[in-house]
Amino acid sequence: xxxxxxxxxxxxxxxxxxxxxxxxxxxxxxxxxxxxxxxxxxxxxxxxxxxxxxxxxxxxxxxxxxxxxxxxxxxxxxxxxxxxxxxxxxxxxxxxxxxxxxxxxxxxxxxxxxxxxxxxxxxxxxxxxxxxxxxxxxxxxxxxxxxxxxxxxxxxxxxxxxxxxxxxxxxxxxxxxxxxxxxxxxxxxxxxxxxxxxxxxxxxxxxxxxxxxxxxxxxxxxxxxxxxxxxxxxxxxxxxxxxxxxxxxxxxxxxxxxxxxxxxxxxxxxxxxxxxxxxxxxxxxxxxxxxxxxxxxxxxxxxxxxxxxxxxxxxxxxxxxxxxxxxxxxxxxxxxxxxxxxxxxxxxxxxxxxxxxxxxxxxxxxxxxxxxxxxxxxxxxxxxxxxxxxxxxxxxxxxxxxxxxxxxxxxxxxxxxxxxxxxxxxxxxxxxxxxxxxxxxxxxxxxxxxxxxxxxxxxxxxxxxxxxxxxxxxxxxxxxxxxxxxxxxxxxxxxxxxxxxxxxxxxxxxxxxxxxxxxxxxxxxxxxxxxxxxxxxxxxxxxxxxxxxxxxxxxxxxxxxxxxxxxxxxxxxxxxxx
RNA sequence: GCGCCUGUAGCUCAGCUGGAUAGAGCAACUGCCUUCUAAGCAGUGGGUCAGGAGUUCGAAUCUCUUCAGGCGCGCCA
Numbered sequence: 077x078x079x080x081x082x083x084x085x086x087x088x089x090x091x092x093x094x095x096x097x098x099x100x101x102x103x104x105x106x107x108x109x110x111x112x113x114x115x116x117x118x119x120x121x122x123x124x125x126x127x128x129x130x131x132x133x134x135x136x137x138x139x140x141x142x143x144x145x146x147x148x149x150x151x152x153x154x155x156x157x158x159x160x161x162x163x164x165x166x167x168x169x170x171x172x173x174x175x176x177x178x179x180x181x182x183x184x185x186x187x188x189x190x191x192x193x194x195x196x197x198x199x200x201x202x203x204x205x206x207x208x209x210x211x212x213x214x215x216x217x218x219x220x221x222x223x224x225x226x227x228x229x230x231x232x233x234x235x236x237x238x239x240x241x242x243x244x245x246x247x248x249x250x251x252x253x254x255x256x257x258x259x260x261x262x263x264x265x266x267x268x269x270x271x272x273x274x275x276x277x278x279x280x281x282x283x284x285x286x287x288x289x290x291x292x293x294x295x296x297x298x299x300x301x302x303x304x305x306x307x308x309x310x311x312x313x314x315x316x317x318x319x320x321x322x323x324x325x326x327x328x329x330x331x332x333x334x335x336x337x338x339x340x341x342x343x344x345x346x347x348x349x350x351x352x353x354x355x356x357x358x359x360x361x362x363x364x365x366x367x368x369x370x371x372x373x374x375x376x377x378x379x380x381x382x383x384x385x386x387x388x389x390x391x392x393x394x395x396x397x398x399x400x401x402x403x404x405x406x407x408x409x410x411x412x413x414x415x416x417x418x419x420x421x422x423x424x425x426x427x428x429x430x431x432x433x434x435x436x437x438x439x440x441x442x443x444x445x446x447x448x449x450x451x452x453x454x455x456x457x458x459x460x461x462x463x464x465x466x467x468x469x470x471x472x473x474x475x476x477x478x479x480x481x482x483x484x485x486x487x488x489x490x491x492x493x494x495x496x497x498x499x500x501x502x503x504x505x506x507x508x509x510x511x512x513x514x515x516x517x518x519x520x521x522x523x524x525x526x527x528x529x530x531x532x533x534x535x536x537x538x539x540x541x542x543x544x545x546x547x548x549x550x551x552x553x554x555x556x557x558x559x560x561x562x563x564x565x566x567x568x569x570x571x572x573x574x575x576x577x578x579x580x581x582x583x584x585x586x587x588x589x590x591x592x593x594x595x596x597x598x599x600x601x602x603x604x605x606x607x608x609x610x611x612x613x614x615x616x617x618x619x620x621x622x623x624x625x626x627x628x629x630x631x632x633x634x635x636x637x638x639x640x641x642x643x644x645x646x647x648x649x650x651x652x653x654x
Numbered sequence: 655g656c657g658c659c660u661g662u663a664g665c666u667c668a669g670c671u672g673g674a675u676a677g678a679g680c681a682a683c684u685g686c687c688u689u690c691u692a693a694g695c696a697g698u699g700g701g702u703c704a705g706g707a708g709u710u711c712g713a714a715u716c717u718c719u720u721c722a723g724g725c726g727c728g729c730c731a
Contacts, residue, residue: 106671124673131711161674162711207731249731309730391729402656406729416731444658445726470659470725512667515659517724519666524680528693531666531680535693547690591671599668602678606695613686613695654693 077180077582078153078173079121083110085151086125089144095133104129112580116573119158119166120174126163137163171566177579178560181634189585189641194235200427201227203438204346204353205242208338209253210276212345212493215440218472218518220493221509221647223438224351225594226467228645233589238432240355242423245335247359247416251316253338254331257283258319259300261330268300270315271308282337292329296322345493350502350647362422365414371422372414375457376407379421384456394421399452399461420446421453428459436592441468441515467592472509472518481522500525503648507534510594510646533602538651540605541639544632545652547617551629556622563627570615571631577607578631581638585645597642604642608635 090096090104110123126144130137144165145157153173158166181188203223206216227237244250256273260283269275303318305311320327346352363370368377379385379394386393390410394417397404407418427435439446444466451461474481474491481491496505504525511533512518530536562568563575580600588596617628640650 109671109673118674122674127673127711137711164674209731244731247731252731389729393729402727409729411729413729415729417729419731441659442726448657468658517660521666524666529680530693532693533679536679539691539693543691543694550690587671595668599678602668606678609694610696612690613692616690618690654691 078169078176079110079112079583081151081153082121082123082148082167083108085148086110086123086144089147090125090129093129093133093140100132104132112576112583113166116576118160118164119156120169120576120579121167123165123167124163126165130163141165171564174572174575175560175564178563178575178631178634181578181637182630185637186641186644188637189581190232190234191582191586192234193586194230194233194589197235197433198238198431199230199235199434199436200238200240200430200432201230201436201438202240202242202427204342204351205244206342207244207249208335208342209249210274210338211278211341214472214474214491214493214496214520217349217493217496217505218509218514219438219440219469220346220349220351221506222467222469222514222594225506225510225646226436226438226592228647229585229589229592229594229597232585232645238355239353240357240427241353243339243356243358245358245360246362246419248316250331250335251320252312253279253334254327255312255316255319257286257330257334258323258326259315260284261287262298264300270300270303270312272312278338278341282334285337286330286333290329290333292326345497348497348502349493350506357423357426359419359423362419362426365408365412365418371426372418375422375425375453376414376418378425378457379407379453382456382458394449394453394456396449396452396456399448399455401448401452405449417449420450424450424454424464425457425459428454428463432463434463434465437464437466438514439466439468441470444468467514469514470517472520474520474522476522478523504534506647507598511598513593513595533598533605535654536609537601537605537639537643539654540608541636541643541650542652542654543612544608544636544639547632548629548636550618551625554618554625556626558626558630559623560627560630562621562623563631568624568627571611571628573607574611574635575631577604578634578638581642585642588645594646597645601639601642604635604638608632 086108087105090108091101104125107128108123108125110121110125113119113122126137126141129135130140138159141159141163145159148154148157148165148167153169154167155170156168158168160166184190201223203226204212204216204220206212212220223239227239230237252272253274255270256275256279259269259273260280266275300315303311303314305314362372365373365376367373376385376392380392384395384398385407386395386404391406392408393404394407395404405417406415407421408414424435447466450466451464454464455461474496499522508520508525509518524532525534526532528535563571584596584600588594615628617625617632620628643650
């Protein structure tokens with residue numbers, strides 16, 4: 077790529093300067109920005125190299141830029157060099173070099189924009205990982221869209237990415253799910269239904285389906301009033317104890333059935349949403365403290381060997397305060413059971429033991445308090461805690477008819493991911509989920525996502541793609557050769573703005589991947605669509621001369637490739653017709 | 655109280671690895687369809703980038719501070 081070459085020339089120039097220490101060089105290199113310009117008025121490529129070097133070396137940036145200009149102008153791809161403002165360098169490429177991006181895109185097609193900056197790094201990204209106690213809701217949808225888009229971005233920069241879902245199939249929430257289903261079996265009325273149990277319709281469905289498929293029957297006598305307790309948590313615990321011990325067969329049959337069912341529905345929702353995990357890791361496989369060979373025991377033993385644990389009040393603690401945590405955390409309760417934290421420690425050890433160069437967790441923002449303690453546990457086991465990167469996803473609020481859509485999980489009525497997809501479709505959902513930086517609150521406007529006005533950027537972008545496709549079909553029917561001369565030789569310059577925007581694409585992908593910011597792609601697409609629509613209005617393409625027409629279509633086909641590739645990074649299919 | 659995030663045009667948001675006049679869309683007003691998809695284009699007006707201080711040749715962007723809003727702080731999962 078042309079940018080790479082120019083960067084090399086600039087770096088060589090900097091290195092040749094007098095009185096340059098190694099430190100200066102590193103600092104200068106890290107601050108230099110040599111980019112495709114945002115605006116053709118500033119040349120094709122612009123660099124702040126001389127400003128940065130001038131500042132650090134305490135010399136006049138303008139004098140530096142004069143020298144650099146002499147060197148750059150020698151390059152065959154560069155037609156002109158301008159010095160602007162306090163010492164910016166603005167480069168103009170020759171027609172040939174300028175046009176080369178079109179050939180490059182047409183040649184590389186779906187790999188255009190990709191790089192190998194990730195150098196085959198093995199990265200695991202864990203996302204969604206919702207508790208298997210009910211259907212995915214719109215909050216999970218955001219994590220799903222974000223995690224999947226990040227995986228695509230990282231793959232595009234050459235990383236080997238594995239997507240994983242962590243299934244919390246051990247612990248109390250599974251007991252509550254099981255209990256909820258059993259209580260539906262024995263027809264506890266809605267009024268008597270425990271406050272802490274799950275009440276959604278899906279529970280009733282699971283219950284009914286189990287009844288019709290299994291010979292096991294809930295025929296024991298059960299009087300809910302015997303379990304009453306002012307604290308709903310204690311109430312449900314009493315019921316769990318009873319059901320577990322007195323009806324073991326039924327308990328395990330239903331537990332398995334319920335988990336399988338919920339998991340199946342989660343998998344279906346994700347598949348529908350165009351998200352596919354490579355691995356499903358079950359918490360239960362981490363084992364328990366009763367088994368010395370389990371992952372849980374091994375990680376706790378390791379921490380103990382390293383002298384990081386201590387006993388207090390009958391419990392075993394990890395001294396996470398040694399690594400910036402607010403307080404120390406319990407690994408094993410005074411009754412001998414492991415905490416959720418202990419499972420998490422074992423799980424993260426397991427992940428790193430699998431040999432990933434980096435593990436990424438996509439977590440709900442409400443979990444941000446957990447980052448320190450996990451990092452502390454990894455550091456305590458002598459892992460490099462920088463191998464773990466946690467990305468937080470803020471909540472999404474749905475708006476419809478100008479007001480917030482209520483989402484009450486307690487009553488079991490919520491707007492599920494499946495509802496959202498049914499409402500506005502997979503692609504528009506993914507698009508709007510990704511339209512804002514993940515760690516910030518998102519107001520998701522359902523009316524906007526369905527609107528047919530320009531304010532609906534999703535359609536605005538798709539419309540550009542569809543228009544190109546439509547032109548292309550007509551062009552193909554005209555059977556004209558594929559000369560690109562009039563753009564190459566500069567006779568026809570009306571697509572220059574489009575070509576110029578195309579040149580930015582690889583650097584946009586790189587930036588989006590480096591920062592894990594898929595929304596950068598969205599705003600780039602919006603600008604790209606605007607450039608295209610503007611061109612389309614000003615130029616009646618099909619009535620151009622044959623030479624111009626075929627030239628234009630080569631540029632537009634390159635543009636179409638970029639639209640397609642960029643949308644694909646977001647997991648969205650481009651529309652050919654609208 | 656502690657931690658994280660946010661505050662940019664009337665509204666919804668970009669821009670934040672410091673850079674050249676702070677950008678879009680909506681809303682308001684004005685134009686553009688006998689020709690390729692008007693789900694479009696062109697234009698006008700609209701800003702003390704929450705307030706203050708600092709670092710810098712240069713700050714919406716970095717540091718400190720004040721104010722306002724959101725979220726999180728269990729031997730829950």
